[in-house]
Amino acid sequence: MKRLLPDVMQIPNKVIPMTQEELLPYEGIASPGSTNSYQRKVGTLMYAAVMTRPDIAFASSRLARFNQNPGPLHHKAADRVLWYLLQTRGHSLEFGSEPGSEEDGLQVASDASFGDNSLDRRSSQAFTMRLFGGITSWKANKQDTVTTSTTEAELLALSQAAKEALFASRLLSAMKIDLSAPTARRGTAQPSRVTIECDNKQTIRLVKEELIKLRTKLRHVDIHNHWLRQEITQGRIDVVYTSSAQLLADGFTKALPSDKFELFMQRLRLADLSEKLVMNRRRELEEEL
Numbered sequence: 001m002k003r004l005l006p007d008v009m010q011i012p013n014k015v016i017p018m019t020q021e022e023l024l025p026y027e028g029i030a031s032p033g034s035t036n037s038y039q040r041k042v043g044t045l046m047y048a049a050v051m052t053r054p055d056i057a058f059a060s061s062r063l064a065r066f067n068q069n070p071g072p073l074h075h076k077a078a079d080r081v082l083w084y085l086l087q088t089r090g091h092s093l094e095f096g097s098e099p100g101s102e103e104d105g106l107q108v109a110s111d112a113s114f115g116d117n118s119l120d121r122r123s124s125q126a127f128t129m130r131l132f133g134g135i136t137s138w139k140a141n142k143q144d145t146v147t148t149s150t151t152e153a154e155l156l157a158l159s160q161a162a163k164e165a166l167f168a169s170r171l172l173s174a175m176k177i178d179l180s181a182p183t184a185r186r187g188t189a190q191p192s193r194v195t196i197e198c199d200n201k202q203t204i205r206l207v208k209e210e211l212i213k214l215r216t217k218l219r220h221v222d223i224h225n226h227w228l229r230q231e232i233t234q235g236r237i238d239v240v241y242t243s244s245a246q247l248l249a250d251g252f253t254k255a256l257p258s259d260k261f262e263l264f265m266q267r268l269r270l271a272d273l274s275e276k277l278v279m280n281r282r283r284e285l286e287e288e289l
Contacts, residue, residue, distance in 0.1 A: 013084050017059040017073040018255040025119060026071025038070035042080040048085060048205045052093060055261075056269055057126070057140040058252050065117075065142070090274025097133030104242055106131050106168060110161035111152040111249035112143070121146050125154040126252030127161035129168060134269055137164065140252040145220070152221045154203040158196065159224040161249075165194040165263065170238075193235050197242040199250065204239050207232055251266075 030038070042063050049060040059081045066074045098102035107130040115121045122143050124213040139160075147153045169192065178192075198204055207228040211252050231237045252266040 015080060015087070016064065016083050016261045017056045017084045017257050017273055018077065019080075019256065019257045020265040021060060023066065023074060023077060025066065025086065026069050026074065028071060030071065034075070035070060036272065037069070037157065038075055038078060039067050041075075041082060043083070045081055045267055049205060053085065053270075054093075054128075054135055054138045054252070054268055055091075055112070055265060057138055058083065058255065061140045061142070062255075072270060086271070090272050090277065091270045092261060093134055094269040094271050094275045095117045095132050095134030101289075103130070103133045104115075104195055106165070107161055107197070108161055108194060109247050109249040110154075111199060111244075111247055111253050112150070112157035112158045112252040114147070114150040114153045116254070123156075124253045125153065125157035125160060127157065127250045128252065129164065129251045130166075130248070133280070135248075137168065138252060139164075146220065150200065151202050154198065154200040154225050155206070155221055155228070158198055158203060158207070159228060161196055162194075162214060165196060166231070166236060169194050186254075193238055195238045197247055197249075198239050199242055199244045199247045201241055204238060204241055207239055243271075 007106045042060065045056060045060040046064060057091075059077075063074065063078050063081070070078075079105060108127065110127045111125070113124040116124050123138065125143050126140040127138065143153065143156055145156075147156065173192075195253065206225060227235075228239075232239065248264075249268055253265075256264055
């Protein structure tokens with residue numbers, strides 16, 4: 001990671017991955033060397049974001065949109081995230097919950113940021129999945145189509161989360177892990193209903209109440225709406241309201257200020273385990289002697 005960073009960087013010691021300033025397309029033409037260097041940086045970030053570092057999922061997704069023609073500001077933004085990873089390289093995901101508690105089961109959340117990409121006005125979306133007290137799956141990406149309202153954007157995000165949640169539920173069932181039991185146990189488990197958190201009340205009403213209909217000219221959005229209603233009616237999923245401040249997926253759709261980012265890190269259960277790792281290594285060396 002260090003070899004990808006420039007020798008001189010004007011970045012403070014403690015940083016958040018990305019500022020709230022919008023990144024715009026580069027108006028010049030990037031050289032092949034600049035493009036190659038940028039793509040190597042983004043590739044490094046994407047690997048970390050997908051595998052073990054959900055805290056940089058939004059930043060890496062946003063940076064990847066400029067892979068074809070990166071400018072100096074894009075390099076600077078990528079360097080910032082690399083430096084952040086270097087400063088927090090001891091951070092690891094933690095798992096563990098009280099048996100039978102709400103955190104012990106499968107927790108899913110979805111969110112969308114309507115029309116936040118000024119170039120094409122496509123919305124950002126995300127989902128998160130937690131199991132046994134820790135985050136196990138997450139994704140931050142740009143929607144494939146332009147929507148015309150917050151509700152439509154939230155519906156597409158909710159549909160993505162629901163499909164991932166149903167897959168996870170069936171996988172756990174195939175492994176005979178019963179999440180509906182007081183404590184998760186192995187046995188003859190059937191897929192249980194999965195609850196998905198959403199911070200848009202209108203979206204929840206659309207998929208749960210019979211009298212409310214979606215008014216949209218986008219056929220595929222209407223199809224997602226009817227599919228969600230079907231899955232709820234058949235008891236496979238449920239959708240509940242959670243405020244944006246408490247919704248874990250919210251941190252995957254936008255750059256957060258430093259105070260909110262600290263809370264986001266706590267909710268992700270990304271803790272600095274560097275001291276523990278050093279202590280364990282010392283103990284191992286002492287035992288070998």
